[in-house]
Amino acid sequence: MTRAYRLRVDGHLDDHWSAWFGDLALTRDLDGTTSLSGAVQDQAALHGLLAKVRDMGLTLISVDAVDL
Known part of the structure; x- marks a missing residue:
């Protein structure tokens, strides 16, 4: 489910x-x-994005579901 x-x-x-x-x-x-x-296609894709943020050494401040 895309979100x-x-x-x-x-x-x-x-x-x-x-x-x-x-x-x-x-x-x-x-x-x-x-x-x-x-x-984002699904939860697996979201976790992939979070892994990229981690791998880049970025500080994650927040993750929010939003209406676009």
């Missing part, structure tokens, strides 16, 4: 990371965080 999520990480990611996160939109927020948002 939309927003992941917030500490720091601003450069635009070249957009391709690495697939179809997620990358937004640099004024508070110094980056939001990654978009549709």
Whole structure:
């Protein structure tokens, strides 16, 4: 079941990371965080995104289910 999520990480990611996160939109927020948002196919895909965040050494601030 496809669901939309927003992941917030500490720091601003450069635009070249957009391709690495697939179809997620990358937004640099004024508070110094980056939001990654978009549709995620299923829970396995969500866990894959969380693994990428971990592997990059990013600090995960939040994960929210959202309406897009």
